[in-house]
Amino acid sequence: MRLHLLALLAKEPAHGYELKQALEQTFGSAYPSPNIGQIYVTLGRLEKDGLVRAVDVEQSNRPNKKVYYLTAKGRELLTVWVDEPTEGPRVRDEFFMKLVLAPLTGIADRMALISRQRRHYLGLMSDLNDLLSRTPPTDRVAILLIEGAMLHLQADLDWLERCQEDLA
Amino acid sequence: MTSVVKTVNLVKIYQDGAVPVPAVRGVDLQVEPGEFVAVMGPSGSGKSTLVHMLGGLDTRTSGEIWLDGKRVDTLSESAWALLRRKRIGFVFQFFNLVANMTVGDNVELPALLAGASPKVARERRESLLAALNLTDRAEAAPAQLSGGEQQRVALARALANQPSLLLADEPTGNLDSRNTRDVLRLLGKVHKEGQTIVMVTHDARVASLADRVVSLFDGEIVDDGRIARRRTGTAGEVIDLR
Numbered sequence: 001m002r003l004h005l006l007a008l009l010a011k012e013p014a015h016g017y018e019l020k021q022a023l024e025q026t027f028g029s030a031y032p033s034p035n036i037g038q039i040y041v042t043l044g045r046l047e048k049d050g051l052v053r054a055v056d057v058e059q060s061n062r063p064n065k066k067v068y069y070l071t072a073k074g075r076e077l078l079t080v081w082v083d084e085p086t087e088g089p090r091v092r093d094e095f096f097m098k099l100v101l102a103p104l105t106g107i108a109d110r111m112a113l114i115s116r117q118r119r120h121y122l123g124l125m126s127d128l129n130d131l132l133s134r135t136p137p138t139d140r141v142a143i144l145l146i147e148g149a150m151l152h153l154q155a156d157l158d159w160l161e162r163c164q165e166d167l168a
Numbered sequence: 169m170t171s172v173v174k175t176v177n178l179v180k181i182y183q184d185g186a187v188p189v190p191a192v193r194g195v196d197l198q199v200e201p202g203e204f205v206a207v208m209g210p211s212g213s214g215k216s217t218l219v220h221m222l223g224g225l226d227t228r229t230s231g232e233i234w235l236d237g238k239r240v241d242t243l244s245e246s247a248w249a250l251l252r253r254k255r256i257g258f259v260f261q262f263f264n265l266v267a268n269m270t271v272g273d274n275v276e277l278p279a280l281l282a283g284a285s286p287k288v289a290r291e292r293r294e295s296l297l298a299a300l301n302l303t304d305r306a307e308a309a310p311a312q313l314s315g316g317e318q319q320r321v322a323l324a325r326a327l328a329n330q331p332s333l334l335l336a337d338e339p340t341g342n343l344d345s346r347n348t349r350d351v352l353r354l355l356g357k358v359h360k361e362g363q364t365i366v367m368v369t370h371d372a373r374v375a376s377l378a379d380r381v382v383s384l385f386d387g388e389i390v391d392d393g394r395i396a397r398r399r400t401g402t403a404g405e406v407i408d409l410r
Binding site for chain 1 (some may be wrong): 373
């Protein structure tokens with residue numbers, strides 16, 4: 001979450017609760033609602049690393065609030081993050097390891113593993129379908145995220161089929 | 169309860185010159201009324217051959233096929249044609265619409281052929297075209313439609329005679345994601361209303377609507393089971409952002 005918070009702070013200084021709200025507004029139902037405690041812990045670490053700095057803002061009738069802003073070092077790190085290519089979603093696939101190694105143990109055969117995994121993926125796809133139908137069309141970010149997850153799943157299923165052709 | 173589909177030790181062997189090529193090797197499949205079965209498997213596993221045989225578009229080499237409790241693998245070509253008209257809807261990857269009829273008439277015709285009154289056929293046509301967002305295309309010729317629209321028309325046509333069995337072979341093979349969404353919605357709806365469906369598909373979104381997945385490999389059923397669903401959560405819980 002470190003870089004997500006830095007990105008939000010690059011737009012404008014904010015306090016912890018505002019950052020939580022900004023994440024919720026931007027990602028809608030696509031993002032697990034961030035825990036405020038986690039946000040403060042992360043901000044504390046960013047401050048310690050010199051990536052953000054905090055100022056106390058006095059408020060009448062209430063305790064001071066801490067407003068965070070981005071430092072030059074923070075902006076630099078953010079730029080690096082934005083500029084560098086992002087790793088693909090997975091380098092190692094747990095199921096593939098299982099598929100290759102499990103038959104050696106005599107515990108399971110590949111055909112059974114593939115069949116179970118196919119049904120599992122389809123169950124996940126069904127959840128995503130359901131989710132998509134419940135997501136308002138105005139929530140574009142959430143819809144794109146769900147569609148992205150669906151395309152990944154489709155690729156996993158296609159790959160499963162390739163594994164079946166060549167290994168089973 | 170009579171199964172909509174039942175096959176007993178169904179076999180199809182193609183003859184490639186002197187070499188017999190088994191495409192389907194002893195399939196026992198039973199589909200109950202209202203079930204939605206997705207047939208999956210690598211290419212060459214016999215999926216298309218199986219559904220083509222179920223629709224009488226390909227003859228079996230041996231074994232039995234029963235539809236609605238009636239043995240059909242022994243029927244003549246013309247008896248099959250009659251059966252298809254009344255009881256089976258078929259959607260292919262390539263849509264096979266009648267080119268010199270309007271979209272609306274393409275959808276209405278099967279209902280009329282199956283014996284529906286003109287009034288019922290017209291109502292059926294209108295509700296199907298509306299469900300697939302095609303109402304304003306009713307008077308167009310098929311060739312004026314995009315591939316996605318033609319595929320939706322093909323699905324509407326297949327459902328027009330309210331078949332007891334809908335067979336489909338890669339019905340979303342040519343569709344982009346928006347068109348797929350309309351097709352998914354209609355399939356989900358007719359399934360909920362009790363339509364029995366057997367569908368070959370690689371598209372996981374379509375397959376995930378099914379109650380049951382049958383996996384073929386090398387012409388045999390290697391898996392046959394239900395899709396487990398959780399039906400809970402928000403996107404944030406289902407999708408893990410890292």
